[in-house]
Amino acid sequence: MRVGVSGKVLRRNVGGNTSYTRTLYTALAPFGIEYEALVPPGDGLGGAVRQLAYAAADGLLWPARPGGADLLHFPADTGALIGSRVPIAATVHGVEDAPVPGLARALWKRTWMARVGRLTEVAGAVITVSRHSAGEIGRVFRIPAARVHVIPHGLDAGRFHPRETGDDALLEPLRLPGGFVLYLGNLDPRKNVTALVEATARLGVPLVVAGGGFLGSGQVERALAGAPHARYLGQVPHELVAPLMRAATVFAFPSGHEGFGMPVLEAMACGTPVVTSDRAALPEVAGDAAVLVSDLDARGIAAGLETVLSDDRAAADLRARGIARAALFSWEESARRHAEVFTALVEGGGTRA
Incomplete structure (x- = not known):
């Protein structure tokens, strides 16, 4: 299976979303899943220009022209605004809907929530990382429980361990x-x-x-x-x-x-x-x-x-x-469950209008 993945967080380290995406696709390789980072013009630029480039490409370009991908995956809450001829998977990490202080922050939050909501509408499967987040997503966006899959993160035990050598x-x-x-x-x-x-x-x-x-x-x-x-x-x-x-x-x-x-x-x-x-x-x-x-x-x-x-x-x-x-959190197990969701979407033709 070949997955087209938004390069927004793959190509630049923005913290947890980048760690999740990079580590997940390393762990998915043994399951026969390859990926291509989808990168628009403007990726190398900074600030608002890069954000707008990805908003346009993730929202419209990649769904309309998925190329050789069997599935599109948006791993960082926002992404497609329209359906695609190939299935779409969305990872939504959490959707706190409480009001936030400050006009700029409130406008950003409202725009972000609208984009997340639209992605959950067009995605064949919504992956989230905790039962709490699944409850939020279902309540805020009225997503049927059958389309929400709780898959906790794993842990990179090669990096995070008690040994202090070096x-x-x-x-x-x-x-x-x-x-x-x-x-x-x-x-x-x-x-x-x-x-x-x-x-x-x-x-x-x-x-x-x-x-x-x-x-x-x-x-x-x-x-x-x-x-x-x-x-x-x-x-x-x-x-x-x-x-x-x-x-x-x-x-x-x-x-x-x-x-x-x-x-x-x-x-x-x-x-x-x-x-x-x-x-x-x-x-x-x-x-x-x-x-x-x-x-x-x-x-x-x-x-x-x-x-x-x-x-x-x-x-x-x-x-x-x-x-x-x-020790209870394994990336191998997380990858296995992602692979199951991806395979079910591709084999079932899990597209939405």
């Missing part, structure tokens, strides 16, 4: 503080990084933040710049992610909404105790292997961190539970 040399140029709390992810305001900055200041512990900016993240960036105890590394190279997680005393991810929460799983696999929120899909991923925080203000986050930082026995228990929990 980490010191990779991290030495960063001159990291000792005993630090780590946040790794983008600076979307819903991730509550500003509250985490205040929480770690209350506790008097260093905070290291790694991740790129996001629409509306200016306030978060200012909070980091004004906090003497915090180090903001920006978006770090692929090879530093796991070493950073292993070096941290605690990994904090107090997000208000996640369709899955891949950094939580990766940190647990590295043997680092995790403090995260009890919202959306995060409890589903973390199970009993993390401290779940209900109050996402500075006081509540600080209390969650304190339960780990003040109790070596609790921290050791979380390390053991996290490693065991992460």
